[in-house]
Amino acid sequence: MNVQSMTGFARREGTTGRHRWVWELRSVNGKGLDLRLRLPSGFEGLEVEVRKLISSRLNRGNLQVSLNVSVAEARVEAVLNREALAAVQALRTELGDLVDPAPLKLDSLLAIRGLVDFREVEENEAAAEARDRAILEGLEQALDELVAMRLSEGVALAAILSGHVRTIADLTQRVESDPSRSTEEIARRLGQQIALLTEATTGLDRDRLYAEAALLATKADLREEIDRLKAHVAAADDLLAKGGPIGRKLDFLAQEFNRESNTICSKSNAAAVTAAGLELKVVIDQFREQVQNLE
Template sequence: MNVQSMTGFARCEGTNGRFRWVWELRSVNGKGLDFRLRLPPGFEAMESQIKARASKHLSRGNIQATLTVSVAESRMEAVLNRDALEAVLKLREELGGLVDSAPLKLDTVLSIRGLVDIREAGEDPAALEIRDQDILEGLETALSDLVSMRIHEGNALALVLRQHLETIARLTTVIESDPSRSPEEIARRLAAQVGSLLDGNGGLERERLYAEVALLATKADLREEVDRLKAHVGAVEELLQKGGPVGRRLDFLAQEFNRESNTICSKSNSSAVTAAGIELKVVIDQFREQVQNLE
């Protein structure tokens, strides 16, 4: 399974009868799935179906979906108000002996306000159902295209992340193999620091001396930090290989990377280790910045 970026765009259009519809989908970064929908008047009933289909394709990102529907041609129809016509005919009958009783002509009927209404012809319900189904199928196509673009962007991001990961692994090896981390060098520095403690305070209690030595030994040893960095590198490689919506877990690992690099810099008593630790922090920041774009 591929990793996905949260950035993408898709457009799909089609026609059904005299209707033309267009879907436009835009996707940007988001903490969760925020699906914002714009529908033309009269299409509100489709909202629940649209959101259900979107949630099957997407799990994270701010999505703006816009549906535009236009009518290619207008169809007008004349609608007779039969109640009004019956009232007119009844009045004509009542006035038959007082006015001309010649038969009503069409132009006379059309001139009577409210008797005939000229309006746009309504659509057959079955035809409207077919149109709406076409629009939903167009949405499926647009969602698939959006996912394809997000996957394409995600593959490019994964390549960048792997490059950063290689740098993190290389710097971890530099820190691990630095001469200052050899047992002999650590023992030498501890002996010098213990000697300094004894020279500075001849009355130092044995328990206090043990505590100080233990503290110095802990600060001198970067084994745990190096091991955790290696474990995090392996976890990131596994997530990138697995694919899918892994952005949140990668962001957590980026924070753990940063935690270990901070500890290494604070413990370091070697200029080479400090330099590697600082470079490590820079790469980790770049890594995390790219991770923010992944689903």
């Protein structure tokens, strides 16, 4: 399963019967799946199916989805208000010789307000169902385009992230192999510090001093941080290889990477290790920034 970005755009349009429809889908980064749907009046009944289709294809992202529908061929019908016509005829009979006995003309009838209403012909149930089905099929096609764009960008992001993980692995190896971490170097440095203290200060308990030095040496050891960094590198590689919606998991790993790099910098007693730790922090920041774009 490929890694998918959260950004993309798709547009799909078509006609069905006398209706022309246009779908536009815009997707940007989001913590979850946040769908903002805009449907034209008369098409609110599609909302449930639209949300179902989108949630079946996407897991994360802020989506703006809009549908525009226009009528390519307007069909109008005249609707006669028969009650009003009966009232007009009754009034004419009542007035008798006071009005012109000639038959009422069409233009006279049309001039009477509310007697005849012109309105757009409503779709019958079968035609409306066929129209809605075609519109939803158009949404599925638009989703195909959107997912394809997100997947394409996801491939590029995965390559960038893999490069960052390799750099983190290399910097971790540099810290691990630094000469300052060898047992001999640690012993030599501690010996020098103890010698300076014992020469400059009288009354120190030599055994207690060595015990405290050993404790400090243990606290300054980076073995645990290095092992955890290696484990996080392996986990990131595994996630990128499996693909799918891995953005949240990689974001958690980025936080763990950052935690270990901070500890390395705080515990470091060598310039080269500190420099590697600072480089780690820079790469991890870049890694986390790119992870924010993944589904």
